[in-house]
Amino acid sequence: MRLLTHNMLSCNIKGVTNGFPLRLEVEKFVEKEVEFNSDFLKNMFVKIEWKALVNAARSMGYEELPEEADSSMLDSDEFLKKFHHALLELHLEEGALICPETGRRFPVNKGIPNMLLHEDEV
């Protein structure tokens, strides 16, 4: 699971108002090379919750992202490279995603997050 995906997931248990961002519990992560594409990054930037990405990357030991980011930084190749690496090349293989409000644990196995809710949660 890429951090792009992590950035798009939230806990949707009935009654939960603050189910984003999910905290990462990292047992195993891998890095996979992905072709760099600045257009995609510029396109996605507005959709990304920056703080969530910074913290997710940090939980995998990647500390290169600036605390804050705005669209003017998209002109910098150096920034884009770091953004690219954090968003697309860091994969959570084994671990879990934890709801910030309820502590509900969504397991991630073989890189696949299981976001299914139990009957009493919907």
Place this chain on the structure above:
Amino acid sequence: MDHSIQVSPSIRTKEGDEWKNRQVPSRMPSRIAQIRLVSGHPEVYEPCDDSFALVDALLADRMYLLEHKPVLCMEVGCGSGYVITSLAIMLGQGEDVGGIHYFATDINPHAVRVTCETLEAHGVHAEVICDNVASSGLEKRLGGKVDVMVVNPPYVPTPEDEVGRDGIASAWAGGENGRTVIDRILPVADKLLSDRGWLYMVTLTANNPSQICLVMREKGYASRIVVQRSTEEESLHVIKFWRDPDLQVGAAKDPSMATTQRTTSAVVMDSLLSQFPLLSFWRNNNNSST
């Protein structure tokens, strides 16, 4: 420049500090997923007529899809992964078209694993999520970003309590008229699709496809049949939906339109039927049943 479809010969991954090169089958000659490389599991729906019809529809539209330059593509209900893998192969990962990223979801935990294996066997990537249509909240954070969406829903009419059961039944059990899951997917698709988003969906005659087109029309989508497939058992259609800026979304708000509002459905239905003569037999069926 060589525009033939190429698949990267190896995937480079890093585990801890160690880089690993893993070979994947080189130079895929086919333009779609190969059945022999599609993974399987007793609880996962194997590629069947409906899957082939959907891939045929995508192939038929391949040139348009390439020109469309989608950024994000998504499959809801990916099953064996045959369709999303085929889409990723036919459009590529977007090396020369600006980067295409793929998402695939399924309610069945076995299916998402099988999908990953099928993708990997073909050397393509999609982000795979185990999700009950909207339980992951993707439509909230990814809303308006999906340019191409493909759905082969559970469309078989079944008793309502068979819908959403564990395992392979989730691949076909569609509830009343086979519409329960379809009707759950349509509003989510509307949220996910971008302004230029396209949706390809498999339907069965029993699903009342003309009524599905009408529901989508009220959300501002035009539609057309891309593939029709008839077997002894069922008649399948793959319908493509796209946002049509000329269509008014929702019912008319202007009070002066109130008199015409009653007939909106009829007008829409007529235009649909004239557009797709094939649909007329659905209307006849409807009339005879009412």
